[in-house]
Amino acid sequence: MSGRGRGARRLxxxxxxxxxxxxxxxxxxxxxxxxxxxxxxxxxDLLALALSGVAVLAVYALLIQTWRIVLAxxxxxxxxxxxxxxxxxSNLGKYIPGKVWALSAMAVMSEARGxxxxxxxxxxxxxxxxxxIVGFVVVAATGMEVLQVPRVLVLALGITALGxxxxxxxxxxxxxxxxxxxxxxxxxxxxxxxALAASAVATAVAWVGYxxxxxxxxxGLLGSAPGSLALYVAVFAGSYLxxxxxxxxxxxxxxxxxxxxxxxxxxxxxxxPAYLIVLASRLWLTVLEIVPALLFLAHGxxxxxxxxxxxx
Numbered sequence: 001m002s003g004r005g006r007g008a009r010r011l012x013x014x015x016x017x018x019x020x021x022x023x024x025x026x027x028x029x030x031x032x033x034x035x036x037x038x039x040x041x042x043x044x045d046l047l048a049l050a051l052s053g054v055a056v057l058a059v060y061a062l063l064i065q066t067w068r069i070v071l072a073x074x075x076x077x078x079x080x081x082x083x084x085x086x087x088x089x090s091n092l093g094k095y096i097p098g099k100v101w102a103l104s105a106m107a108v109m110s111e112a113r114g115x116x117x118x119x120x121x122x123x124x125x126x127x128x129x130x131x132x133i134v135g136f137v138v139v140a141a142t143g144m145e146v147l148q149v150p151r152v153l154v155l156a157l158g159i160t161a162l163g164x165x166x167x168x169x170x171x172x173x174x175x176x177x178x179x180x181x182x183x184x185x186x187x188x189x190x191x192x193x194x195a196l197a198a199s200a201v202a203t204a205v206a207w208v209g210y211x212x213x214x215x216x217x218x219x220g221l222l223g224s225a226p227g228s229l230a231l232y233v234a235v236f237a238g239s240y241l242x243x244x245x246x247x248x249x250x251x252x253x254x255x256x257x258x259x260x261x262x263x264x265x266x267x268x269x270x271x272x273p274a275y276l277i278v279l280a281s282r283l284w285l286t287v288l289e290i291v292p293a294l295l296f297l298a299h300g301x302x303x304x305x306x307x308x309x310x311x312x
Contacts, residue, residue: 043223048216055213056288059206060088063127066202070123073195076115085296086110086120092293126191131203135241138207143234143263207237214281221280222273235263257282 064080064087071078078086086109093102103121110120211233218225218232225232243256257278264274 045220045223047220049220052213052216052220052284053288055209055216056285057292059209059213060084060288060292062202062206062209063087063131066199066206067123067127069195069198069202070126070191071115071119073192074119074123076119078110078113078115082113084292085300086113088289088293089296091289127199127203130196130199131206132241132244134200134203135207135237138204139234139238139241142211142230143238208233210240211236217281217284218277221277227267231267235260235267238263 061084064084067087068078068080068083071083086106090102090105090109093105103124106124107117107121111117208229211229214236215225215229215232239256239260242259260281261274261278264277265271269277
């Protein structure tokens with residue numbers, strides 16, 4: 001694609017993002033009185049908020065380990081803390097419209113640690129594919145009523161997930177098809193079935209972990225969280241995934257909030273608490289994504305200033 005074409009696509013992405021943010025901002029403005037009342041009557045639980053943050057970081061660690069398993073399956077082992085630094089820092093690229101900057105940053109940083117950038121990017125794409133498919137299956141299983149998931153979609157997702165799990169040799173073909181959709185070459189080598197199965201199980205556990213953390217967050221914010229764990233898994237995963245597939249929205253901003261608000265309202269949350277959760281959860285997740293990356297960057301800068309350790 002020419003530079004002019006890329007520029008036009010980026011401009012369109014920012015325009016869509018601005019439109020979505022404007023729409024969500026108007027909706028929040030209309031409900032601000034109810035949000036303020038909910039904030040005044042909330043009974044925060046600081047311990048629950050802290051535990052929710054720990055739970056999210058544990059999910060991050062699980063996903064990083066999943067990436068390492070795939071890399072090792074392709075003959076490119078990577079130490080955990082190196083993988084954590086690459087994963088968290090490159091993840092900041094998702095806040096730029098286009099969804100490709102995080103992948104590009106991961107490839108460059110992986111190459112600096114001796115891992116093939118093609119393999120690193122392919123592993124990330126593969127995990128994203130599995131994570132997305134498994135995520136929608138989890139949403140279908142936990143939130144058919146709240147999110148009004150059509151039964152035909154549940155069947156389609158189940159068949160797709162089963163096909164990916166039972167036919168690991170089809171992954172190179174899936175990569176090529178995905179590359180055509182994204183307008184770039186993506187080569188995904190065949191992966192041992194054990195690594196593929198471990199990735200699917202790990203991502204399923206991660207989505208449940210996110211829902212558990214989200215429920216803890218609501219308890220920490222409001223003092224209580226009515227409803228089952230399945231409700232919070234469905235609302236969080238559904239809103240996150242819809243925001244993710246909205247290619248024009250950096251970090252799913254605006255789209256995720258709209259879906260989450262709708263899900264919470266269908267789950268019988270009052271307007272004020274629902275929108276308070278929406279606003280606070282965005283801040284909560286943004287901090288938990290940015291702070292680890294900044295700590296890794298600061299640590300790397302400190303090591304660079306100190307220089308290599310002196311030989312004995």
